[in-house]
Amino acid sequence: MQTAANSDNLSHFLTKGYKTVSHEALSAIAGIMPIEQAIHLYKDIRAVSRGNPTNAVITKLNKIEIFTKTREIHPKDNHIRIDLSGSEGNANVKIYTDRSKTENQVGASMVAVKDSREIHINNQRLNITCTVFQAELCGISVAVDWIQSQGKKTFSSAVNVDSKAALLAIANKHTTHPLAVATRLKTIKLRISTSITFHWVKGHAGLKGNERADYLAETVARYNTTITYDEIPIKREKQILEDYYTKSGTQYT
Numbered sequence: 001m002q003t004a005a006n007s008d009n010l011s012h013f014l015t016k017g018y019k020t021v022s023h024e025a026l027s028a029i030a031g032i033m034p035i036e037q038a039i040h041l042y043k044d045i046r047a048v049s050r051g052n053p054t055n056a057v058i059t060k061l062n063k064i065e066i067f068t069k070t071r072e073i074h075p076k077d078n079h080i081r082i083d084l085s086g087s088e089g090n091a092n093v094k095i096y097t098d099r100s101k102t103e104n105q106v107g108a109s110m111v112a113v114k115d116s117r118e119i120h121i122n123n124q125r126l127n128i129t130c131t132v133f134q135a136e137l138c139g140i141s142v143a144v145d146w147i148q149s150q151g152k153k154t155f156s157s158a159v160n161v162d163s164k165a166a167l168l169a170i171a172n173k174h175t176t177h178p179l180a181v182a183t184r185l186k187t188i189k190l191r192i193s194t195s196i197t198f199h200w201v202k203g204h205a206g207l208k209g210n211e212r213a214d215y216l217a218e219t220v221a222r223y224n225t226t227i228t229y230d231e232i233p234i235k236r237e238k239q240i241l242e243d244y245y246t247k248s249g250t251q252y253t
Contacts (some may be wrong), residue, residue: 089158096209099135107221123220127230156195162203
């Protein structure tokens with residue numbers, strides 16, 4: 001981390017100003033954050049990543065996603081296989097998930113099909129600050145929740161998703177993304193009573209179930225006003241904090 005002396009020297013070098021010019025003025029002219037603010041920023045970024053309170057009081061930070069650790073799971077159960085062949089899964093019930101993100105809306109959806117007949121759909125609208133990755137995970141989570149809601153009915157389910165990143169996050173036993181961790185834990189529990197598999201399928205390739213899920217995601221994003229997920233992706237916390245300290249000057253809360 002830069003020291004105050006180094007910060008002053010850099011500011012003088014960039015602005016070609018006299019040594020008698022104040023540190024605050026030089027920092028403002030050079031566009032360099034004062035060392036005091038930089039220290040607060042560094043500490044707050046670490047605090048957010050650990051789920052601890054920050055020096056900056058920012059309402060948005062209350063909705064930042066927090067890294068989650070998967071609780072201890074027996075090694076024999078701690079594996080979720082993902083089929084990346086591009087083929088649909090073969091099961092009694094085929095489920096398709098998708099997401100949609102435009103300039104103004106973010107949506108996720110799932111559709112369940114049995115014997116070529118649509119038996120269930122579910123749409124979710126996310127906050128506009130949410131990412132495509134979050135929407136993909138929400139769609140899969142909704143699908144797993146529906147399977148779980150069916151109780152101990154005897155049927156097998158194949159969840160077809162066109163996002164490799166989302167599927168690999170769920171399959172990764174070291175994942176820390178809260179949505180991926182929650183879905184992973186529910187899936188491991190579900191496998192005790194029902195068959196559930198995950199399959200990657202190519203998006204926009206004419207697959208009827210996938211196209212239907214895509215349509216539903218776009219529809220809910222456009223018309224549904226109820227937001228069911230509004231957690232801000234943790235990668236945005238640094239930007240939020242930097243904006244706060246850049247605009248707050250030397251005033252701290």
